Amino acid sequence: MKNSKSILKKLTASREVSLIIVLVILCVAIGLRSPSFLTLKSIADMFKNNVVTMIMAVGMLGVLLVGGIDISIASTLAFSGMAVGMLLKRGVITSTPLAILIAVGIGLVCGLLVGLVVAKGNVAPIIASMGFMYIYRGLAYVISNNEWASADSLGDFKNFALGKILGINNVVWIMILIYIAFFILMKWTTLGRKLYAVGSNREAAEISGINASNVILFSHTMMGVLAGLCGALAVSIYASAQANMLYGKEMDVIAACVIGGVSMTGGRGSVLGAFLGALILAIIAKALPLVGIEAIAQNTVKGVIILVVIILNVLTQRSMDKNSLKEREL
Amino acid sequence: MAGKSGRTIAHTQNKSLLKRLMCWESMLVILFIIVNIYCSSLSSTYQINNVLREMPKYLTEVFLLLPMAYILVMGDIDISVGSIVCLSATVACILGNKGLPFGLVLLVGLLTGALCGLINGIIVTKFTELPPMIVTLGTQILFRGIAEIALGSGGSISLEHAEGFRMLAGRVGRIPYILFLVLILAVIYIIILSKTTFGRKLYAIGSNKLAAYYAGVKVQKIRLIVFTLTGLMAGLSALFLTALQYGVNTTTASGFEMNAISMAVFGGISTAGGKGRLQGGVIAAFIIISLRVGLGQINLNPQVILIILGALLILAVMAPNIVEQFKLMKKRSSVK
């Protein structure tokens, strides 16, 4: 009896669980209004369409953990995506792995530059990444030469996002693998824990011999790598590369993390949380057209849902804290 | 009275004039002059009358810079201002088209902005656990969403009685009214921030919220005021923007928040709070305006302009850091 109570307590005390509850309620509510939402296919579609946000959310987790933020990621994505698109269109490359590799490479350089300016140049992350947001987006336009790379010119590459292994789409597999890798990184490796340490107390980290600026550099580079990769994935998924692709997506990614309980001041957050946050946003995006909310009101509903979710989370957290205080005997 | 050990503590600063002039603001003034010389050399049409004519559109963003500087000094951020502009403009246009007296339309436009700001303020002060960035991201989507509903399927409303608004877009000679207003407001905002207790409290909040609270600063009340003020200024911006485009549409003022923030940061105001002066922000705003107008004259690809502005932003913030490090090194060796 006592044991089961403590398990229950442990469960309710974790943020992720309260998110899962929100998620279940959301799914049931939508499922009641629109039965087709809970079909396997619809869920598979949802994951495929939101792979990009989900992957970038886990990268953003790393950046937020060290107390940073990166709003250049959608631009990095467009730049790498556009680069790959144009290379394929011009026939410079044809191989899919090479295309992905190039995208990752571009992302790596982009992220590294942001990281250098933040970690070594001591520029506030929001400012540094705002500058690069303009720069990378501008570069995407410049290399696009006012063209799109579309299905016909992408050749085999567009089929990558169609392929399945064990009934699960390739791009979803990539997402799953990245999540597993990050889960291991964040939980069981010293490097991952360094991210937490630096975000929790940078001075302390430095005194205990952690090179904080290198850790920050790493987090931005990692973010860049993932954004670059997502550039390639987005091109493959939508079979189209456009210079303005996923404009403003960075805000969705940040929102996903925050909804998932990642602190914007650093030190707090989990891979599972980032995933759940991204999933909630994905469900909202998927459900809004399904449940028949008028297109014109969709942004209002989305804004309200985001506000309600984050406020609800605060309120549940508060009442949990209060409950645990009540149990303290005086 | 001197201390028990007879130690005395200086309470005056003797900064030489040169040292006083060696600040970021002076750098910006020099940069402003350079940019203007450069732009005039680029194109013969970069002339004062043309600059004055193109200026009003950009000045609507400076309205937002002023309160944004306060917000940043407090260590907060508000990314919903663009949406507030859009919503206020929408309300003003709808009421204007209903035939309400112009004065009332202006008032309601301003109040709409203030109300939105108040909502932001209430949420960030009641739920202090939430970072303002994510709250204002939510309201950013929400406020524009409401405007979208109000604007209906047309997605835009044009003024049917534009006379009043036409007046707002008027000029004295070549100088637009809005420039006067921006300058007057800038002076007021600068004085409040640098000379009054309110300003000092803003810096206190931005430097250490907790210590400010313990010292009796009404942190949440001040935050509420500043967020509301920001909304009010967004309302003001909305009125002028409406006058400049005789109406409003769903994309009106999107991206204004980032422009306002980058002006402030370029001007030396730190997003981490507690640092920087609004003087710098205002000069920076005029540098950016000059640059945009100037580079526009040679029809440079706007994306390239963005690349230049992005690079400039990063360099502007990095430069003082590097100078500081250099100074520190020098100081260290001089003590030796």
Add this chain to the structure above:
Amino acid sequence: MSDYILELKDITKIFPGVKALDGVKFQLKKGEIHALMGENGAGKSTFIKVITGVHRAEEGEMFLEGEKVNFKKTKDAQEAGIAAVYQHPTSYPDLTVAENIFKGHEVLKFGMIQWKEMNRQAETLLEQLNADFKVTDEMGTLSVAQQQMVEIAKALSTNARIIILDEPTAALTKNESEELYRIVDKLKENGVSIIFISHRFEDMYRLADRVTVLRDSQYIGTYDVDGITNADLIKAMVGREIKDLFPKPEVKLGEEVIRVENFSRTGYFKDVSFKVRAGEIIGLTGLVGAGRTEVVESICGVTRPDSGKVFLNGKEVTIKEPSDAMKNGIILLPEDRQKQGLILSWGLGDNVTLPIISKYAKGGFNDTKKERELAKDLLESVDTKAVSIFDKASTLSGGNQQKVVVAKALAQEMKVVIMDEPTKGVDVGAKAEIYQIMGELAKEGYAIIMISSEMPEILGMSDRIVIMCNGRVTGQLDRQETTQERILELAMEKSEK
């Protein structure tokens, strides 16, 4: 030659504008406990940071077992077997206690962190320290003293041969200090050499074999603890004599000024009632985490109590925010001077005058000239070691920062002064000065509440002692009628039950 496990020669460390260490030498024998003492700002913390590689000295040499070493990073020192607990806790508030302890030397297997094993080892360490919290607790939820314990556990966990403790007892009460002594003794038995810094003489007498004194960045001397007297030491440290450490004036107590009735806040404290009369000094004491800080914070409106009333001069007052308390003349000197008391990036003057700018302002505009004069006077009156009122608060030593906090309180109009650990980390000279000020305030008829964990201070300064245990008031004693033992009994009421 290698009589000394650690030897430093002619260490000079310069911060921009400040010479923090000026040709300091130091010798640590193998297996000895060596105290490092000196006034606030003498350079003690800086000195140990030079040893551990946090700072790099401009001049001087360091020898470890006779071999010259040059630590470039803290990691080098760690690897050489030197562990340190710094003055200001360097913990990670968002991480668990266990992770805090093992940060930097996690228990690994195949490059993976072994959480179970790490938690187990951490538990063993904490058991040694008699800690009352779990290794899976988040560091941020612990009290300052508990955090200090974790820091000590962290130093123990590295199996270092030299352990440095910078004011480990500053936040500890008598009882916990005893625990610490026990541990330090045990370490010594195991052949570990220990350097510790403290402003408490009792620590030194109880533990140290030898003591080195620094003053104004310079080396004054090293003495054997046997045979040294209080007066000698104080003279070495302060450069002058201090006659009366507890200058408690005899004050005729006046009317009741403040009365707290049935104060409760879920989870923190319950049914707390006491009153303070004009000119009275109340010592509020108890064990770590007894809830003293929480009580006074609720009185001052920092947090809101669930129930209870505050009466000022017999009239009930409602206090929702610190500013309300200030308006009523209730002034709080917060416990954590760096986070709550000061804006570290500001000048001293601006810090001191922050609570009163509105009062001095003309039509909302700051009266800078007046403010600066006032700040100068106040800072001098508490004898702050600073060059000008424009010095940044962050550059002051801990004790001097505390003086600035005191000056800040003095700037305000007050009836009730609440001081939360006012002498934590403050040197004897400064302590005496703070007591002096406290006495003067009492003489002027203010009601004073002093939270303290230091027994001599409590006994030396209070008229009445209020003892808390686990969120409740367990006793109120007159100074005359009490003893250390009686106070400790009441402070541990719960554990006897």
Add this chain to the structure above:
Amino acid sequence: GSSNDGGDDAKSEDGGSDSGKKVYAMVAKQAGNPFMEKMAEGFTEVVEAAGGEAIIKYPEEGKADHQITAIQSLISQGVDSISVAANDENALQPALEDAMAEGIKVNCLDSKVNADSRQLFVNQAGVDEIGQALMDAVLDISGGEGQWAILSATSQATNQNAWIDSMKEIMEGDEYSKLELVEVAYGDDEPQKSTDQTQALLSKYPDLKVICAPTTVGIMAAGKVLQDEGSATKLTGLGLPSEMAAYIGDGDDSSCPYMFLWNPIDLGRLGAYSAIALVNGDIEGAEGETFDAGDMENSPYTITDAGDGGTEVILGQPFKFDPSNIDEWKEVY
């Protein structure tokens, strides 16, 4: 010249160029859009052939706000004409009025500004012609009956809304009575959202016969979804041949049997010809005037009433792209 005093007025009046060439400016809807790029190409070609100088001005973003600053910059440069593809029908009015007050000729192309802000609208195809073509395509592809849906750009897009309204009106006719328009969805011209919306349509209406997407981004996204899923639902609408080539085909494995568009290059050319005619004083943009458009198909063009208080000139009929001609056109635009 670095004169800051406003002197040298004569020069700024006859244009920013030094050679005294006439300067014709086109303001695009947005950068990075191939449709706009092709239009600009046609525009430039004609202007340069006529011995003028062409300026293509891209706004920072595809928004009316940014077009205002672009137009004002062009006024400063003293260009002779401004041809604008407007992002908002009304928002550019003050800027364009300023331009006209300075003696600059103003026309618009692709999407119009209101009658007060322009002298002429170069319309790609009449609204009703487009509506009719699309409606007939839906009728044909669906086999005459069943459910169909529209996937549009944003719910506020002027052009799309006009076409959709026209389609709804045409649908009143008897021959369309067995067709049921189940929903108008909006993908906001974002690939991801358009994909979400397409998938939502498919799961909500399993019997959906046709999706009509009168927008280049939307039709691409829908084309991809339908083709990848091998859906029985077919697609038509307005799309760029180069972008849609992969989806156009007769077989079951192609999602789009045919679609429509007009030639953006020609649209740009006609925009340029009309601008030149305006600048030369050949026309004033009044109804009934005609102007010569070089070797263009329907030249000379006649200005007609646009029905909104202003005038327009219509490029021609929407052009149908099907498997027989797509390979040829995908190379062109």
